[in-house]
Amino acid sequence: MxxxxxxxTEAGCSxxxxxxxxxxxxxxxxxxxALCVGLLLRALGHPEFAAWxxxxxxxxxxxxxxxxxxxxxxxxxxxxxxxxxISMGGALALSQPLTGAVIALMYAGGEALEAxxxxxxxxxxxxxxxxxxxxxxxEEEGALREVPIAALxxxxxxxxxxxxxxxxxxxxxxxxxxxxxxxxxxEALPVTFRANEPVLSGTVNxxxxxxxxxxxxxxxxxxxxxxxxxxxxxxxxxxxxxxxDRYGLAFLFLTLLLAGGTWxxxxxxxxxxxxxxxATPCPLILAVPVALVSGLSRAAGIGVLIKGGGALExxxxxxxxxxxxxxxxxDGAARxxxxxxxxxxxxxxxxxxVASLEQASGHPLARALIEESxxxxxxxxxxxxxxxxxxxxMAGLVEGRLVVVGGPHLMRMHGVHFPSQDEGGGMAAIAxxxxxxxxxxxxxxxxxxxxxxxxxxxxxxxxxxxxxxxVVLATGDRRAVAEALVAGLPVDAVAADLNPTDKxxxxxxxxxxxxxxxxxxxxxxxxxxxxxxxxxxxxARxxxxxxxxxxxxxxxxxxxxxxxxxxxxxxTRAIALQSVWAGLGLSVAGMMAAALGHLTPLQGALLQExxxxxxxxxxxxxxxxxxxxxxxxx
Numbered sequence: 001m002x003x004x005x006x007x008x009t010e011a012g013c014s015x016x017x018x019x020x021x022x023x024x025x026x027x028x029x030x031x032x033x034a035l036c037v038g039l040l041l042r043a044l045g046h047p048e049f050a051a052w053x054x055x056x057x058x059x060x061x062x063x064x065x066x067x068x069x070x071x072x073x074x075x076x077x078x079x080x081x082x083x084x085x086i087s088m089g090g091a092l093a094l095s096q097p098l099t100g101a102v103i104a105l106m107y108a109g110g111e112a113l114e115a116x117x118x119x120x121x122x123x124x125x126x127x128x129x130x131x132x133x134x135x136x137x138x139e140e141e142g143a144l145r146e147v148p149i150a151a152l153x154x155x156x157x158x159x160x161x162x163x164x165x166x167x168x169x170x171x172x173x174x175x176x177x178x179x180x181x182x183x184x185x186x187e188a189l190p191v192t193f194r195a196n197e198p199v200l201s202g203t204v205n206x207x208x209x210x211x212x213x214x215x216x217x218x219x220x221x222x223x224x225x226x227x228x229x230x231x232x233x234x235x236x237x238x239x240x241x242x243x244x245d246r247y248g249l250a251f252l253f254l255t256l257l258l259a260g261g262t263w264x265x266x267x268x269x270x271x272x273x274x275x276x277x278x279a280t281p282c283p284l285i286l287a288v289p290v291a292l293v294s295g296l297s298r299a300a301g302i303g304v305l306i307k308g309g310g311a312l313e314x315x316x317x318x319x320x321x322x323x324x325x326x327x328x329x330x331d332g333a334a335r336x337x338x339x340x341x342x343x344x345x346x347x348x349x350x351x352x353x354v355a356s357l358e359q360a361s362g363h364p365l366a367r368a369l370i371e372e373s374x375x376x377x378x379x380x381x382x383x384x385x386x387x388x389x390x391x392x393x394m395a396g397l398v399e400g401r402l403v404v405v406g407g408p409h410l411m412r413m414h415g416v417h418f419p420s421q422d423e424g425g426g427m428a429a430i431a432x433x434x435x436x437x438x439x440x441x442x443x444x445x446x447x448x449x450x451x452x453x454x455x456x457x458x459x460x461x462x463x464x465x466x467x468x469x470x471v472v473l474a475t476g477d478r479r480a481v482a483e484a485l486v487a488g489l490p491v492d493a494v495a496a497d498l499n500p501t502d503k504x505x506x507x508x509x510x511x512x513x514x515x516x517x518x519x520x521x522x523x524x525x526x527x528x529x530x531x532x533x534x535x536x537x538x539x540a541r542x543x544x545x546x547x548x549x550x551x552x553x554x555x556x557x558x559x560x561x562x563x564x565x566x567x568x569x570x571x572t573r574a575i576a577l578q579s580v581w582a583g584l585g586l587s588v589a590g591m592m593a594a595a596l597g598h599l600t601p602l603q604g605a606l607l608q609e610x611x612x613x614x615x616x617x618x619x620x621x622x623x624x625x626x627x628x629x630x631x632x633x634x
Contacts, residue, residue: 027064028112031057031105038101051097058100061108062088081107083255087276091601094269102605103277109609133167139211149218156214160205168201170215178207181556196374251584255279255591262595270601274594277604279587287579287619294622295572303556304565311551314534315569319514321468322507322528323460325475325482327521328538328559330450334368334432338447342418343438350444352378354405354436356398360386365434365448393434404437411435411442418442452485455560460490462563467570470513474503474528503528519559525549536562572622583615 034057038050065085072081084107091100137144139157149167152158157173160166166179177193181203190206193199199212201221255276263272292309299306306312323329339347355373358366360383373380383403386396393406395414404414411418416437436444453459460471472493475482479496486494495506504527510516511533518525518532526549529535537550538557554561590607593599599607 027061028105028108030060031101031108033057035098035101035105038098054097054101055092058088058092058097058104061104062092065107083252083276083279087273090269090273090276094273096270096273096601099273099277099601099605102602102609106605106609106612133165136167137161152214152218154214154216158212158214159209160212161209162205162207164205166199166201166203166205166212167221168212168214168216168218169198169221170212171196171198173211173213175208175210177205177210177212180204180206251279251587254588258591258595266597268597271594271597274599274601274604275591277601278590278594278599278608287583287615288576290616291572291576291579291619291622294620295568298568298572298623299565302561302564302568303554304561304568305553305555306565306569307551307553311534312569313573314515315517315552315566316573317515318517318534318566319468320470320472320510320516321460321463322472322474322503322510322516322518322532324503324518324520324525324528325473325477325485326450328519328525329456329473330452330485334364334448334450336368336372336446337449337451340445340447341443342445343441343443345438345443347444348376348378350436350438351376352380353398353401353403353438354444354446356380357383357386357394357396357403357405359383360396361388361394365432368448369446402437402439405434407435411437414440416440416442418445452489453559455558457489459559459563462560463566464490466563466566468517470510472506472510474498474506474518500525500527504531507532519562568622575619575622579615579619582618583611586611 034053038053041047041050041053062085065081065088069081069085084103087103088100088107091097091103133149135146136149136152137159138147138152139159144159152168158167160177172193172195174195176195177197177199178190179193179199180190181200192207198215201218259272259275262275263269266272292312295312296306296309299312306315336351339351341347341350343350345353351369351373355369355378358369359380370380381399384397386394388394389406389410392413393404393410395402395404395406395410397403404410404416408418414437416435418435432448434446434448435442436446463471470493471491472495473482473486473491474495476498477496479494482494482496495502498506503525507516507518507528508531515533517534517536518528519536519538520526520529521538525537529537529549534552535550536552536554538554538559552562552565587608590599590604590611594604
């Protein structure tokens, strides 16, 4: 989706939503005004004019509802709005204008209240759609020029001023960035990024101005993807909502059956009307949408984007977790974890010479060495006469010294002998060992590993506490590497040496124990994410394919919010069901009371209005509530 298209979609959705909201407000205001005017006219001794005011308001809402139901019937949808239509028609036919006006107010007011509740619940998601920047200040020939963000391309340098929203993903090119990521991740405190560190579009510069080196086009950046995901989430209809529709048909049948039975038993049209009025509108069609949208909004506020109510429901039901290793349970990048010095040179000098040579390589371990030297503040030199042997290593001159970096075979080719324990040994099972020779003599053995995320163990423990009964690690790495990584963690099984097809099969095999949640971040995880009952992608730095295939996207680069999202999903589902059954129970009790002659149509309308308000307010509780305490893993 282009930036223009995203903006057009946002504007179009805002206009339609605004028009619909205003229409609901006017429809609710009309019967309210008519009701007040009619009561005033009656008090002034003009009951006939009061009746006309109430009848006019009822006819207006009746007509609008008739058009809405006719449109629904053409799509094959039969809903509980039919009860409201019959009730208003019955009130008009039986010359009960005041009752008709109250029913009209009850229906239109319920629609307006639901719209208000959904609007309030969707603020966190809507906020993502209203903050997209339109232009950026790009450096061109030593000057700054304001250009549309659609014109930005990878490699451009742009100035990000204080308060600016980052328009594209990229890296800090100059200066230090202090960013507010709360709109994407829910993190309240600003986060500091230094030179060459990646930053995400959609975040806000809270510090001093800095230069951003763009990494993607605007349409391909994180923010544009999030906008698309939000729109997809809004468009989906949850299984619980569809279930409410099916229950609604059953309730409609029960309502008509009870009303018909009352008519046959008593031959009293007013008592029959009272039964219909108490069932109008049903809390079933109000509670579920409000609760689900509230839950989606609550999750978005903590950095978890859930693609619709269906995914929210499944999140509350998952029992098995299949988690990828690289980039998900681990940091996804090699780090220098140990250095065994074998010669006369110190560790810092060895590292400086090796990193200087590795500047000529694009290997991941080379990047790890360069980043480590930068962290230590080492000054690198320009390498010369570099020769790289694919799969073996490289050699070259640094400040006139011959530096060779690689494996045992390359060292033997250069006639350098290393003790056997430094050539890999048992350590190779859990890490990568790189040998270093300087001027023909063994200098060091450097050990690299992809470490467990700092919050990895705690995240798994929290997921266990949320109801996950089985945890499976799925990885393409060797079994020894995977088992060593999760030793002591709450992991039940390890599936290693997997290709993407094998990961998909592993997810499918785990379904025997219950709904399966797959968590991953790479392109190779996309098939497994799509195959799982619920796919969860780390979207902060993961592959776009993974985010597209997943049902849930973690906008923060951490597994920690996932347990909070599960708690939110469970609480939301419980509140929705609670609202439905409590509302239905009260409505059925009111219908029985009306059938026995204990409620007049007017009393029934007022009772049902109170039930609807209570149900919606209860459903909105999904917006708040505690996330639950965290446990610690050690």
